[in-house]
Amino acid sequence: ETGVTQTPRHLVMGMTNKKSLKCEQHLGHNAMYWYKQSAKKPLELMFVYNFKEQTENNSVPSRFSPECPNSSHLFLHLHTLQPEDSALYLCASSQDSDLRTGELFFGEGSRLTVL
């Protein structure tokens, strides 16, 4: 098992669909993250969970709804998305939320296309 696993790897959805992205980490970490990676743009932090509590919401539109039922699982629920939301969504985890001394471990990403 790789450290951080994301499913699905690819998702195509219409603007009226509801879908979810799933992330699971097998590293025993306490912090989990959602990042958005668009072409030619820096990675954008979306959400941070530390010990299952959301500690950051980086002004993300409400059509993205995160859920963290436990320290090992993180979901991103998608509803009425826009074509500009098409991107690679990366999940990451770290031992704790102090990234100054830690390291982010990334999944392979979920490639989302919104039609």
Added chain:
Amino acid sequence: AQSVTQPDIHITVSEGASLELRCNYSYGATPYLFWYVQSPGQGLQLLLKYFSGDTLVQGIKGFEAEFKRSQSSFNLRKPSVHWSDAAEYFCAVALVHNNDMRFGAGTRLTVKP
């Protein structure tokens, strides 16, 4: 505002040639700096990190980076590039006051045979 700039969007080098990828940061306090690599279809993997001490840090896969405070730079180097090094490279800085790591836009490396 804290930011990371990678001036080169795309670099092409020949296999066996040396490599230097540039990174400049804008950050008031002591920076915590990182280089990550993303191979096609993969997530990001940490190459190396700088917190304090020796300004030349060694990483995995033969990479090193040098922190230069006077130039606000943290350039990544490798003496001899291999075809498997073709990937996208991201410089990043960890912020003190929130759980965030600010990334540059990335530099895509192509390796010519």
